[in-house]
Amino acid sequence: MGKEKLILGISASPRKDANTDILMKIALEEAGQADNIKTELLYLRDYKIEYCKGCFACCKEGAANMDRPCPIYKDDMGFLADKLLECSALFIGCPVYFGTVPGQLKAFMDRTEGLLRYSTSKYKYGLSNKIGAGLVVGGNRNGGEEMTLLALYHYYMIHNMIVIGTGPDRTPGCYLGACATTYPQSGQVSDAVLQDQLGIKSAKMAGRRLAEVLNMMKD
Amino acid sequence: MGKEKLILGISASPRKDANTDILMKIALEEAGQADNIKTELLYLRDYKIEYCKGCFACCKEGAANMDRPCPIYKDDMGFLADKLLECSALFIGCPVYFGTVPGQLKAFMDRTEGLLRYSTSKYKYGLSNKIGAGLVVGGNRNGGEEMTLLALYHYYMIHNMIVIGTGPDRTPGCYLGACATTYPQSGQVSDAVLQDQLGIKSAKMAGRRLAEVLNMMKD
Amino acid sequence: MGKEKLILGISASPRKDANTDILMKIALEEAGQADNIKTELLYLRDYKIEYCKGCFACCKEGAANMDRPCPIYKDDMGFLADKLLECSALFIGCPVYFGTVPGQLKAFMDRTEGLLRYSTSKYKYGLSNKIGAGLVVGGNRNGGEEMTLLALYHYYMIHNMIVIGTGPDRTPGCYLGACATTYPQSGQVSDAVLQDQLGIKSAKMAGRRLAEVLNMMKD
Amino acid sequence: MGKEKLILGISASPRKDANTDILMKIALEEAGQADNIKTELLYLRDYKIEYCKGCFACCKEGAANMDRPCPIYKDDMGFLADKLLECSALFIGCPVYFGTVPGQLKAFMDRTEGLLRYSTSKYKYGLSNKIGAGLVVGGNRNGGEEMTLLALYHYYMIHNMIVIGTGPDRTPGCYLGACATTYPQSGQVSDAVLQDQLGIKSAKMAGRRLAEVLNMMKD
Numbered sequence: 001m002g003k004e005k006l007i008l009g010i011s012a013s014p015r016k017d018a019n020t021d022i023l024m025k026i027a028l029e030e031a032g033q034a035d036n037i038k039t040e041l042l043y044l045r046d047y048k049i050e051y052c053k054g055c056f057a058c059c060k061e062g063a064a065n066m067d068r069p070c071p072i073y074k075d076d077m078g079f080l081a082d083k084l085l086e087c088s089a090l091f092i093g094c095p096v097y098f099g100t101v102p103g104q105l106k107a108f109m110d111r112t113e114g115l116l117r118y119s120t121s122k123y124k125y126g127l128s129n130k131i132g133a134g135l136v137v138g139g140n141r142n143g144g145e146e147m148t149l150l151a152l153y154h155y156y157m158i159h160n161m162i163v164i165g166t167g168p169d170r171t172p173g174c175y176l177g178a179c180a181t182t183y184p185q186s187g188q189v190s191d192a193v194l195q196d197q198l199g200i201k202s203a204k205m206a207g208r209r210l211a212e213v214l215n216m217m218k219d
Numbered sequence: 220m221g222k223e224k225l226i227l228g229i230s231a232s233p234r235k236d237a238n239t240d241i242l243m244k245i246a247l248e249e250a251g252q253a254d255n256i257k258t259e260l261l262y263l264r265d266y267k268i269e270y271c272k273g274c275f276a277c278c279k280e281g282a283a284n285m286d287r288p289c290p291i292y293k294d295d296m297g298f299l300a301d302k303l304l305e306c307s308a309l310f311i312g313c314p315v316y317f318g319t320v321p322g323q324l325k326a327f328m329d330r331t332e333g334l335l336r337y338s339t340s341k342y343k344y345g346l347s348n349k350i351g352a353g354l355v356v357g358g359n360r361n362g363g364e365e366m367t368l369l370a371l372y373h374y375y376m377i378h379n380m381i382v383i384g385t386g387p388d389r390t391p392g393c394y395l396g397a398c399a400t401t402y403p404q405s406g407q408v409s410d411a412v413l414q415d416q417l418g419i420k421s422a423k424m425a426g427r428r429l430a431e432v433l434n435m436m437k438d
Numbered sequence: 439m440g441k442e443k444l445i446l447g448i449s450a451s452p453r454k455d456a457n458t459d460i461l462m463k464i465a466l467e468e469a470g471q472a473d474n475i476k477t478e479l480l481y482l483r484d485y486k487i488e489y490c491k492g493c494f495a496c497c498k499e500g501a502a503n504m505d506r507p508c509p510i511y512k513d514d515m516g517f518l519a520d521k522l523l524e525c526s527a528l529f530i531g532c533p534v535y536f537g538t539v540p541g542q543l544k545a546f547m548d549r550t551e552g553l554l555r556y557s558t559s560k561y562k563y564g565l566s567n568k569i570g571a572g573l574v575v576g577g578n579r580n581g582g583e584e585m586t587l588l589a590l591y592h593y594y595m596i597h598n599m600i601v602i603g604t605g606p607d608r609t610p611g612c613y614l615g616a617c618a619t620t621y622p623q624s625g626q627v628s629d630a631v632l633q634d635q636l637g638i639k640s641a642k643m644a645g646r647r648l649a650e651v652l653n654m655m656k657d
Numbered sequence: 658m659g660k661e662k663l664i665l666g667i668s669a670s671p672r673k674d675a676n677t678d679i680l681m682k683i684a685l686e687e688a689g690q691a692d693n694i695k696t697e698l699l700y701l702r703d704y705k706i707e708y709c710k711g712c713f714a715c716c717k718e719g720a721a722n723m724d725r726p727c728p729i730y731k732d733d734m735g736f737l738a739d740k741l742l743e744c745s746a747l748f749i750g751c752p753v754y755f756g757t758v759p760g761q762l763k764a765f766m767d768r769t770e771g772l773l774r775y776s777t778s779k780y781k782y783g784l785s786n787k788i789g790a791g792l793v794v795g796g797n798r799n800g801g802e803e804m805t806l807l808a809l810y811h812y813y814m815i816h817n818m819i820v821i822g823t824g825p826d827r828t829p830g831c832y833l834g835a836c837a838t839t840y841p842q843s844g845q846v847s848d849a850v851l852q853d854q855l856g857i858k859s860a861k862m863a864g865r866r867l868a869e870v871l872n873m874m875k876d
Binding site for chain 3: 013015054056101106108109110143147187
C-alpha cells in the first residue's frame with residue numbers, strides 16, 4: 001500500500017453552500033473513494049487576503065527566516081501557504097466572473113509569489129511537482145468556463161505543477177476540467193447546478209481522475 | 220442611406236448542409252435584415268487550398284505584380300483572396316475540432332499571409348479595419364468553443380481587424396461569439412443544432428450584432 | 439470636426455510610477471495626438487474596491503434608484519462607474535500576475551456587474567459599444583502577456599464592447615495589444631520597460647490605433 | 658533501473674532544418690541525457706495527411722478490425738498512429754502561424770480522432786495517460802506563442818494526457834512550455850533561433866522537465 005496523499009480543495013465562491021461549494025464536495029467525495037487518498041476542503045471566503053503589492057519582499061533576503069511566505073502582511077496567507085505545502089494535489093473550484101477567476105481567488109493566487117522559484121524562504125518550490133485540477137461554474141453556458149480553467153492551469157504551470165483534465169470517459173462535458181453551469185436557471189439560484197447532470201458528472205470525473213493520477217506517481 | 224456593405228460568411232465544416240452550414244445560414248439571414256447589409260456564404264470545402272510552406276514568397280518583390288497573394292500555388296486562394304478584399308466584414312463559422320479550428324480552416328488562414336502588412340502585392344492590408352465575427356459548433360458542451368472563437372479573433376487581430384461578440388441581449392449563451400453544441404445528441408446527427416435553442420439564439424445575435432456594428436462605422 | 443471623445447486609461451499596477459504607469463502615459467500621449475481625442479489616466483491603486491460577493495443586488499429592483507451601480511458597498515466603485523459611463527474607449531493597462539490580470543484589477547472588473555445587461559440601474563449597458571484596448575507588462579518574456587490581454591478582451595466582450603489590437607505597422611511585438619516586458623531586467627526594476635524598445639513601440643501603436651478606430655465610428 | 662521510455666518528438670515546421678527543427682533537436686538531446694529515456698524525432702512534412710472530413714467512420718463498428726485508426730484514408734496516419742501508441746510522451750514542436758498551430762499540424766491533430774475514447778479500434782485511448790509537452794517558435798516576440806502552447810495542451814487533455822511546462826529553473830522565458838522567437842531577425846532567417854538564448858534555454862528546460870516527469874511516474 002502506498003503513502004496516503006492529500007488532495008486540497010479550495011472553493012473560491014463568495015457564496016456559502018452555493019453551487020461551487022456543492023460541486024467541490026461532490027468532486028472530493030468521489031476522489032476520496034480511491035485508495036490512499038484523503039481530501040480536505042477550504043473555503044477561501046473564510047480567510048483574509050490582502051492584495052499583493054508587487055514589492056518582491058518574498059524574494060529578498062529578509063524573507064529567509066520568516067514563518068510565512070509574505071514578509072509584509074500578517075493575514076491568513078501564512079495558514080493557507082502551510083496547507084499548500086502539505087498537499088499532494090491542489091484542486092481549485094470557482095465561479096466564472098467576467099470570463100475568468102473571481103477577484104478574491106486571483107488575490108490569493110497572486111499572494112503565492114513566495115512559493116515560487118524566486119522565493120528565499122522555506123516556501124520556495126512549495127507547489128512544485130504537485131498535481132493540479134480545476135472546477136468551474138458558469139452562469140452562461142459558454143461564458144468563460146474554458147478560459148477560467150486555462151487561467152488556473154497557467155497558474156499551476158508557473159508553480160511547476162502537473163496538469164490534468166477529466167479522464168477517459170465518454171462525453172465529459174469539458175475535457176479541460178470539471179465544468180458546470182447554472183443555466184438555464186439564473187446564477188442566483190444557489191443550488192442550480194444540481195439540475196446540471198453533465199456538470200455533476202464532470203465534477204465526479206475530475207475528482208476521480210485526480211486520485212487516479214496521484215496513484216500513478218511514485219511516492 | 221449608407222453604402223451597402225458585404226458580410227462574407229465562410230462555413231468551414233467539411234460536411235455539406237450539416238450543423239455549421241445550418242447555423243451560418245441562420246446567422247447571415249438575421250444579419251441581412253439590417254439596412255445596407257448584403258451577405259454571401261462560401262463553403263470552404265468547395266475550394267482547393269494547399270498548406271502554406273513558410274517560404275515568404277508573398278513578402279518578396281516577386282509578389283508585387285501577381286494577380287493572387289501567393290506566388291507559389293495556383294489553387295483557389297486567389298479567388299478567395301479577391302472575396303476577402305471585397306467584404307466589409309468577415310464571419311467565419313466552423314465546427315470545433317480538438318479544441319480549436321479544423322485543419323482545413325487553419326490551412327486557409329495560414330494562406331492569407333499575403334494579405335498581411337508584410338505583403339508586397341495589392342493584397343497587402345487586405346483585411347485591415349474590417350469587422351470580424353465568429354460562429355462555432357462543438358460536440359461537447361464545453362469542448363473548445365471558447366478557444367476556437369479566440370483563435371479566430373487572434374487571427375482577425377493579426378489582420379488588424381475589429382472584433383465583436385454577440386450584442387447586448389440577455390443570456391447570449393456565449394458573449395464571445397455565436398456558440399452552439401450538438402450535445403446531448405452526437406455530432407454525427409447532422410442537424411443536431413436545430414435542437415439547440417440557445418445556439419440558434421446565439422447565431423442570430425452574432426449576425427445582428429455584426430450588421431449593427433457595420434452600421435456604426437463611417438462609410 | 440467631430441465630437442471630442444474620451445479615452446479612459448486605467449493603470450492597474452500596485453506600484454506608483456513604475457513600468458505599467460510609464461507605458462500607459464506613453465500610450466495615452468500618443469493617442470492624444472489624434473484629432474478629437476482627449477485622454478485621462480486613473481490609477482486603480484488610489485481607489486478602495488471591495489470584492490463582489492455575488493449577491494446580484496445590482497440586478498434586483500432595489501438598484502433602480504441608486505446613484506451607484508452596486509447597492510451594497512459604498513466604496514469608490516460609484517466614482518469609477520461614473521467615469522466608465524463618460525468615456526468612449528476604455529484602455530486598461532496592468533502587470534501580468536501569474537499569467538493573467540492582478541487581483542485588484544480583477545476585483546474592479548467583477549464589481550462592474552452593475553453595468554451589464556442584467557442591471558436594473560441607469561448604469562445598465564454602461565460600456566456597451568465602447569472601444570476596448572489593453573496594455574500589459576510581463577516579468578518573463580512570454581509569461582502570460584497574451585493570456586492577460588485575452589482576459590481583458592473577454593471582459594470587454596461581456597460588456598458588449600468592440601475590441602482592437604495594435605494597428606497596421608510591421609513588427610508590432612504583439613498583434614493582440616500593447617505588450618512589454620521587464621526582461622532581461624528583473625521586474626523589481628521599476629523603469630525596466632524603458633529598455634524595451636519593442637514594448638514602447640507596441641504601447642504607442644495601441645494608443646494610436648485606439649484613436650484611429652474611435653475616429654472611424656460615427657458620432 | 659526502470660523501463661526505458663520513449664519521448665516522441667514531432668517537428669511540425671514545413672521548413673527542413675530550420676528554426677523549429679533546430680530547437681526540437683536541442684530539446685530532445687537534453688531529454689535524452691536523463692536515465693531511462695530514449696527519443697525519436699519525426700518531421701510532419703515527410704508524411705501525407707488528408708484533412709479529417711468529420712465522417713465518424715473511426716467511431717463506427719467497421720473500424721474495429723482495421724490496422725489503422727481511420728478507415729477512410731490510406732495515407733501516412735496509420736504509420737504515425739503506431740508511433741503514437743509506442744511512445745510514453747508526446748512532444749510537439751511547431752512554428753506559430755497566425756497565432757496558433759500551422760494547418761498541417763492541425764490536420765494531423767484532427768486525424769487522431771481514432772485514438773480517442775470514441776474509437777472502436779485497437780487505437781482507442783492511444784494517447785491516454787501519456788505526458789505532453791510543447792515547443793513553439795514565433796516570428797513576433799509575443800505573437801501567439803502562448804496560445805499555440807495552449808492549443809497543444811487542450812489537444813493533449815482531450816486525449817486524456819498529462820500536461821507539463823518548463824520546470825523549476827529561474828527565468829524560463831515561458832512557464833507554459835518551450836518558447837522561442839526569431840525576432841529581432843526575420844522569420845525568413847532559418848537559424849534565427851540560434852541567437853535567441855532564452856529560447857534555447859527554454860527548449861532545454863522543457864526537454865529536461867519531460868524526462869524528469871516521466872521518471873516520476875510508476876512503470
